[in-house]
Amino acid sequence: MSVAKRLASQTAVYGVSSIVGRVLSYLLTPVYTAAFAAAEFGVVTGVYAYVSFLNVLFTYGMETTYFRFANRPGTDRRDLYDRVLSLLLVSTVVLTTVLILLAKPLLGMLGIPPGHEQYGVWMALILGLDALAAIPFARLRLENKARKFATIRLVNILVNVGLNLFFLVFCPAVASGKWLPGLQPLVARVFDPTIGVSYVFLSNLFASGLTLLLLWREVLDFRFRLNLAFLRPLLGYTYPLMLMGLAGMVNETLDRIMLPMWLPKNFYPGQSSLTAVGIYGACYKLSIFMQLVNQAFRYAADPFFFSQATEKNSPATFALVMKWFTLCCAVIFVGVSLNVEDFGRLFLKRPEYLQGLVVVPILLLANLFLGVYYNLSVWFKLTDKTYFGTYIGAGGAVLTIALNFLLIPLLGYLGSALATLACYFMMAVLCWRLGERHFPVPYPALRLGLWLLFAAGLVALGWWLQPADWWVRHAWHAGLTVLFLVALWVVERPQAAFATKAA
Incomplete structure (x- = not known):
């Protein structure tokens, strides 16, 4: 029990530091959109x-590799730490210089005009400092120093946010x-109003430098200590992880790099x-x-799934988790999409x-399918066939690049949003079909598909019929x-009650 409590406590600490960072970063969106025109915010969006x-290239999966080899019997953790950090130091210096x-x-x-090369220098230094940390x-x-880890991460976040508020608001x-x-x-x-978006990058650079100082011990x-013979098995292990990470980043961020390249004049x-990138990047934040x-x-799922893997009724449990996860996400999708006008004016x-x-409902639905994919991915984790995750992610990356190439010239940033939706939908469907062969789980796929079609239909209806009067439109x-919530209550509540009695 003490081990479980410690694991739960550390998971909470790590999770809070990460999620708080996401929330605070999100809350900077109103600051940026108030301080910068869309073209200026496009610079921030593109650079980030x-x-x-x-x-992904700077760290190339070396954190996970370090964990894996540190837990092998007979490993000298101190020696491993020295050699891994030595390799990362060399590669970071090389990559930072090249960048x-x-x-x-x-x-x-x-699309950033010449004369702003300092943005690239700051970007390289931020990447280098973060990689070394x-x-x-x-x-x-x-x-197991979770508190120190979380404290330093939170200091980084708070310093970055605080400096942004100081230079862009105060x-x-x-x-x-x-x-x-x-x-x-x-x-x-201390303040020069002419340098504008530079304060965003300088704040991040200072916070990254401070983080490395806080890790001084x-x-x-x-x-x-650099020994290539010693490092060869580490590089062999980390290579697939880097490819998987690159595929994930292609799916998540490449559209904001491709948009200014392929958008017709x-x-x-x-x-x-840059204005288009800024608008798309700001609206992306609403997802x-x-x-x-x-x-x-994701923080809660992996420990739960692995703990349930040996249980007799684990497939039914996984199916139930999928059902309620999808339905809860569908509520968020409907609620935010139909009221995005208010969220937009607020943020x-x-x-x-x-x-x-217009891209917000599409991106919300895309991220819903990404969550479904995380849920479905339990099968290749429990069967030790994680290479399927690499294949699926790589397939998603190819689809993302192809669809952005085809759709951006036709639809602009709407095409990028549709490419993201198609990518995550394909990954979820492919993972489900492969999982049926290797680790069958009785997911209520048809039922959930109908609920998502109903949700998407309500959102489409709400966007298609837009009364001019503010009060009528909001009503x-x-x-x-409310219709969606009532439908869920009427249809699913009896089943939930039955499941409770059965338990």
């Missing part, structure tokens, strides 16, 4: 799409005389490609509701961002939301 994608040299062409692919963080997890308000005009001379020494407790009259559910589920502070709200959307 690169950061998310390249982070700095390629800053101009990479930024040019996003990865193995010290992994060591904390290996040594300093402009003081400089304009809106707040505390007596502080204007002091603020003038783990960093100083390191001796450089003047596709959106009077708007640059955070489904993303948070997925992330919370997207400039009217130019609101024109992209109409609220009525459709």
